[in-house]
Amino acid sequence: MTIAPSLAKEHQVAEQPLSQQPALRVERLDAKTLAALPAPQWDRLSQHCLTENPFLDRRHVLAALETIDKGKAVDALAFWSGDVLVGLFVFQARSKIPAPFPVANGLANDYLLNGTPLIDKDQADAVISHFLELVSDGKAPALWAFDDVDLDCAVFQRLRMQVSGRGLHWAVANPYERAYLTRLEGGLEAHLSQVLSKNRLKDVRRTMRRLGEAGRIELEHVEDEARLPGRLEDFLRLENAGWKGEMGTSFLSRAADAAFARQAYVAGLAAMDSLLLDGAPIAMKLSIRTGGTAFTPKIAYDEAYKKLGPGMALEYMLIEAFYASDRLDAVDAAATAEGHSALNFFNNHKSMATVIVGRRRWQVDLLVWLHQMRERLKLAVLKAKARLAALRAPKAASPSTAAATDA
Known part of the structure; x- marks a missing residue:
């Protein structure tokens, strides 16, 4: 692997067109040197990448390394064209999937919901080719796992095209669908008639009417440094x-998770949309973006108003706002499992999965099997917990029922 000069030397954003830049070079970084990457370079890459991924935005990653991932053994491959950062693959050795051999797992935590590396859109083929060459030649880890990636996105489409030519192996584990909102040609009315079922639309309109009877409702969007x-x-x-x-x-x-939220979700990356009832938020949705797509990893609502359906109302009002403005190209539900509430409101979906790339077929196949077995075990545990909760529910209700009868 060609090692670039020390990060102590400040890298400036080059004015020279990338097509005229020198051949790529790569740096192997640890958590400390990753944090020392020049902010202008990382920020430029986040906004100029082939496939947008705000979860690997500098602010999001550094907040994690200072809080929930503090002390975690994190590495990265940073690809440079001259003094311009054109690729960033952040990874970790440890994973929720124990393996009998080393694996470069994409950086993961409870709040990082997209494992797509940052690759400059003007240098994508060169970066991917260089990356696979390093893997093939043994100058980078021999086995890679990228969690929660869109199989149809440009990065993984191009990556797959080049894998076989390098004699490497590609496999997919644990596919699922993620809700995705795009704009229909017919506008809001087309969306309501084509995407929402008649019963769902009736529910939404009933919900909006009840909320209107409870007080003054409005949608608030906040992303500025003063109010966020x-x-x-x-x-x-x-x-x-x-x-x-x-x-x-x-x-x-x-405490670490709260500290992460306060450091990661800042102006310039995050926004908050709120359903206000008489000026007070009763449902809120957090989003992050570095390009034209808003990713919405978190939603919460006031359970005191649960019967009025504030979460449903917020989803509906955000659909209206999406069609009323051209600020966004799309909205990604950013959920790591199927069944998300946005599926009832969004018109599209992404085919998500874990992508595994490696030099040895048997390791790729075994790692796929390990990922799938863990997913099956997790589902079995969830089903067992649900059955146990169902069995306990009548017993928990019995004392109160008896007390009411005695009274």
């Missing part, structure tokens, strides 16, 4: 007050 931190705190409290807080999965359930 306050709305983020509102979101954290709202999420923690509901079932996620009870289950211990809210941001505020763990």
Whole structure:
């Protein structure tokens, strides 16, 4: 592997066209040197990449390394064309999938929901070719796993085209569908008639009417530096007050997770959309983006208004806002499993999966099997918990019922 000069030398954003830049070189980084990458270079790559991935935005990654991933052994391959950063593959050795051989797993945590590396759109073929050459020649890890990636996105379409030519192997594990919103030619009315079922549309209109009877409702969009931190705190409290807080999965359930949220979801990357009832948020949706697609990893609502359907109302109002403006090209539900509520409102889907690339076929096949076995085990555990909860529910209700009878 060709090692570039020390990161102590400041890399400036080159004004020279990338097509005239020197041949690519690559740096192998650890967590410390990754954090030292020049901010202008990383930011430029995030906004100029072939496939947008705000989860690998500098602010998102560095917030994780300082909080929830602090002390984690993280590495990266940084590809340079002259002094311009044109590729960034961030990975870790440890994974939820134990393997009997080394694996370069894409950086992962509970809030990183897209494992697509950042690759400059003007240098994509050169970066992918160089990356696969390193893997093939043994100058980079021999086995890679990219979690939660869109199989049809440009990065993985091009990656797959080049894999076989290098004598490498490609496989897919645990495919699922992710809800995805794009704009229909007929506008909002076409969306309502073609995407929402008649019963769903009736439910939405009934919900909007009931909320209107409860008070003044409006949709608020906040992304500026002055107001976003306050709305983020509102979101954290709202999420923690509901079932996620009870289950211990809210941001505020763990200090490191709360610190991550406050550092990662900042102006310039994040935005908050809120359904306000008489000026107070009763449903909120967090989004992040570095390009034309908004990714929405978190939603919360006030459970005191559960019967009024604030979550459904917020989804509907965001569809209206999407068609009323051309600021966004698309919205990605950013959910790592099927069955997300947005499936009822979004008109499209992405074919998601874990992509595994490696030098040895038997290792690729075994890693696919390990991923699939873990997924089956997880589903079995969830089903067992659901059955146990169903069995306990009548017993939990019996004492209160008896007390009411005695009274």
